[in-house]
Each structure stands twice: as structure tokens, then as C-alpha cells.
Amino acid sequence: MINRTTAPEFKTIDKIDIIKANETFLDNGIPVYKINAGSQELSKVELIFNAGMYYQQRTLLASTANTLLEGGTTKYNALQISENIDFFGSFLELGVGQDFATVTLYSLNKYLNDSLVFIEEIIKNSVYPQSEIDIHLANKKQKHQINSQKVNHLARRKFSELLFGAAHPYGIDVKKEDFDTLNQNDIIEFYKNYYNSKNCFIVVSGKLPDDILTILNGHFGKAEWGNPSGIVIPKTKITTTQERKVLVEKNDAIQSAIRVGRVLFNKTHPDYFKFQVLNTILGGYFGSRLMANIREDKGYTYGIGSGLNSFVNAGYFSISTEVGADVTAKALDEIYKEINILREDLVSEQELETVKNYILGQFLRSVDGPFALAEKFKAIKEFGLDYSYYDNYFKSVQTVTAAELRDLANKYLQQNDLMECVAGKMG
Numbered sequence: 001m002i003n004r005t006t007a008p009e010f011k012t013i014d015k016i017d018i019i020k021a022n023e024t025f026l027d028n029g030i031p032v033y034k035i036n037a038g039s040q041e042l043s044k045v046e047l048i049f050n051a052g053m054y055y056q057q058r059t060l061l062a063s064t065a066n067t068l069l070e071g072g073t074t075k076y077n078a079l080q081i082s083e084n085i086d087f088f089g090s091f092l093e094l095g096v097g098q099d100f101a102t103v104t105l106y107s108l109n110k111y112l113n114d115s116l117v118f119i120e121e122i123i124k125n126s127v128y129p130q131s132e133i134d135i136h137l138a139n140k141k142q143k144h145q146i147n148s149q150k151v152n153h154l155a156r157r158k159f160s161e162l163l164f165g166a167a168h169p170y171g172i173d174v175k176k177e178d179f180d181t182l183n184q185n186d187i188i189e190f191y192k193n194y195y196n197s198k199n200c201f202i203v204v205s206g207k208l209p210d211d212i213l214t215i216l217n218g219h220f221g222k223a224e225w226g227n228p229s230g231i232v233i234p235k236t237k238i239t240t241t242q243e244r245k246v247l248v249e250k251n252d253a254i255q256s257a258i259r260v261g262r263v264l265f266n267k268t269h270p271d272y273f274k275f276q277v278l279n280t281i282l283g284g285y286f287g288s289r290l291m292a293n294i295r296e297d298k299g300y301t302y303g304i305g306s307g308l309n310s311f312v313n314a315g316y317f318s319i320s321t322e323v324g325a326d327v328t329a330k331a332l333d334e335i336y337k338e339i340n341i342l343r344e345d346l347v348s349e350q351e352l353e354t355v356k357n358y359i360l361g362q363f364l365r366s367v368d369g370p371f372a373l374a375e376k377f378k379a380i381k382e383f384g385l386d387y388s389y390y391d392n393y394f395k396s397v398q399t400v401t402a403a404e405l406r407d408l409a410n411k412y413l414q415q416n417d418l419m420e421c422v423a424g425k426m427g
Contacts, residue, residue: 016394030221041109051096054170054311054313071136074121088107093105127188151250154250170314245420247423273400280359294321300334346406352402363393
């Protein structure tokens with residue numbers, strides 16, 4: 001019998017052995033990374049392209065080209081594509097980030113080959129009907145106009161522009177007129193240039209069928225497809241603003257959205273791991289100092305957090321929250337106060353141990369299951385890293401000292417280096 005009056009023994013996490021992706025290739029050279037770790041007869045197939053917003057020559061191109069892949073092909077219209085995928089109990093997911101665009105299929109193994117027929121079709125033969133473009137852009141424009149009244153959207157968009165520059169793909173802001181100038185030819189050209197066999201890798205995860213490589217080869221590996229010669233690598237430089245305090249005024253705002261941060265590094269930088277510990281202490285989890293002060297003690301906000309955001313070609317640190325407009329200035333004062341404490345005082349041994357255990361525990365949760373393992377693999381593959389990254393991560397979290405964290409705070413979190421963006425009112 002378990003004695004429930006006695007707490008179980010606390011155990012630290014020393015190391016996690018991650019199930020690694022196995023690399024192979026299709027006949028045409030497309031890399032395939034297999035994670036065979038599932039217990040259900042279900043597979044996830046992800047085709048990943050260097051076709052994120054970083055590569056678009058004009059605003060909205062990357063997202064529109066990806067979203068409307070299922071808008072119609074040379075063989076099927078949008079309804080037929082949707083109905084056929086649904087018929088097999090499969091699910092199609094399309095997504096675009098700053099650097100990558102993804103086409104993802106979830107399917108029962110027994111219907112995987114049948115479902116991939118339609119994935120192959122949209123990747124190789126999309127035609128982007130004008131009617132689908134018109135509907136999509138009209139809906140996006142309406143949503144954009146609604147979001148433009150929300151302070152959190154205003155702050156997020158302006159903050160990115162201030163960090164990277166109005167002309168940089170990471171910083172460019174969507175304007176109302178962009179929805180009216182994007183045309184079908186631009187979308188088709190982007191699709192042809194970036195959705196091709198030379199600009200693609202595939203990640204498959206789940207309880208994979210024995211013939212998974214044969215199946216994938218049949219749909220995507222027989223020959224080269226697309227237009228590999230059309231890839232354009234942007235050369236826009238990051239031009240961070242010299243302004244340190246920017247207000248996007250909205251006089252009728254009840255709340256103000258706050259962003260504080262700076263351009264920093266991505267996960268390939270040697271200070272990345274230990275800075276993650278510093279960030280977690282400041283605002284990276286529910287027990288963070290920012291939450292304890294600005295939410296629990298002052299009651300200025302429902303939630304506040306900080307994070308280190310990593311893109312392939314840049315990274316940035318940010319603190320974000322929404323507060324009552326009448327306490328905007330007071331909330332900012334408290335944010336800088338907490339940062340200053342990190343620069344001046346050592347983190348206590350107890351707090352540091354708590355945060356280390358939290359980080360390692362969250363990592364353990366994040367590798368639970370084949371799809372989660374696939375996410376962990378993509379997180380290193382997309383940055384040209386290998387699995388030693390996670391060993392180094394564990395070691396850095398376990399060994400970082402309070403003195404090192406104070407040094408990092410002084411190195412990267414000087415108030416003069418931080419940019420402040422507020423959308424709403426300065427109360």
C-alpha cells in the first residue's frame with residue numbers, strides 16, 4: 001500500500017535520452033527524417049520549405065501562397081480537396097512562420113497513401129483561383145481592420161518594426177492597401193519559386209508503416225518538381241531604431257499594451273542557454289518575478305511574460321503585457337525595477353534551484369510522444385544544429401550560477417539598450 005501521508009521522494013533530472021530522427025533520402029534527394037515512436041496507427045507527415053515571411057518580396061505573399069495551397073489545383077477544386085481528405089479521416093494543416101512554411105498531414109496509416117494523393121496535388125499543381133484569392137484577402141483585410149483597433153496588435157506590429165526596420169522581412173508591417181495590391185501572378189510566382197523539391201525536407205513521426213519511405217517516394221521522390229532556380233535570398237539588413245521610447249497613441253484605450261526589449265541572439269549563440277534561465281526567472285513562467293510583482297502584488301495586469309525569440313537570421317528579447325491605461329507608467333517602472341535587481345543582486349540559491357527544476361521538467365514534458373519529438377528535431381534542424389544541442393542545454397541549465405546570471409543581466413539588460421513600445425495611453 002502507498003503511504004499517502006508521505007510525499008514522494010524528489011528526484012532531479014540528470015539527463016534525457018531523446019529518441020532521435022533517422023535520416024534518409026528520397027530518390028530525388030529530398031531529405032526525410034523519421035521518428036518512429038508512436039503507439040497508435042497514426043502518422044504525421046510534414047513537408048517543410050524555406051518559404052516563410054523572410055523570403056517574400058512583398059507583404060502577404062508567403063502567408064497567402066501557403067494558405068491557398070488548398071484553394072484549387074489542376075484536378076480538384078477547394079471543396080473536393082477538403083472533402084477527400086475528410087473522407088479518409090485525415091487532417092491537413094498549413095502554416096507559415098518567419099522562416100519556414102509547412103504543409104502537414106495527420107493520417108491513419110491505412111489511409112496515408114490515399115491521403116497523400118491530395119497533398120502531392122496541392123504542392124505540385126496548385127493554381128490559385130482568383131475567386132479564392134479574392135475571398136481570402138477580403139477576409140484577411142476585415143480581420144486586419146478589426147485587429148488594428150486592438151492595442152496588443154498595434155504594439156506587437158510596431159515593436160517588430162522598431163526592432164528590425166520597416167523594410168526588413170521580420171519587421172515589415174501589413175498596411176491596409178497591401179490587401180488590394182497583391183495579385184495572382186505574384187502569388188503563383190512565389191509558389192513556383194519556393195515550393196519545389198530542392199527547397200524541401202520531410203519529417204515523419206508516429207507509429208510509421210514499414211513502407212513509409214516507399215509511400216513518400218511514390219508521391220514526392222520520383223523526379224524533381226517545382227522551379228528550383230527561382231529561390232531568392234533576401235539581403236536586407238537589420239536597422240533597429242535609435243528611439244528608446246515609442247508611443248502608439250490611442251486616446252480611447254482602456255488598456256495599454258507594453259513591449260520592452262531589444263534585438264539579441266538566436267539559439268546558436270553560446271549565451272542562449274544560460275540567458276534562458278535568466279529569462280525564466282524574470283518573466284518566463286507563472287512564478288516569475290514579473291508575475292509576482294506586477295500581477296500578484298500590484299494587480300496591474302492579468303498576465304505578464306518575457307521571452308527570447310529565435311529566428312534563423314536574428315533573435316530578440318521581449319517583455320509583454322497589457323495593463324490598465326491609468327497605470328501604464330507605474331507598470332513600466334516596476335518592469336525596470338525588476339531588471340535592475342537582476343543586474344545588481346544575486347539570485348538566491350533556492351530560487352535558482354526552483355527555476356532549474358522547472359526548466360528541466362518542462363523539457364521532459366516537451367518530448368512526450370512522437371509528434372513532440374518531431375518538434376524538438378525541427379527546432380534544431382532548422383538552425384543547422386544537431387542533438388548535442390540538447391545535451392549542452394541540459395548541462396548549461398544544471399551548472400549556471402547566480403553570478404553568471406548577474407553578469408548576463410549586466411551584459412544584455414542595460415536599460416539604455418532596451419526599447420520601449422506602448423500602444424494606448426501613458427497613464
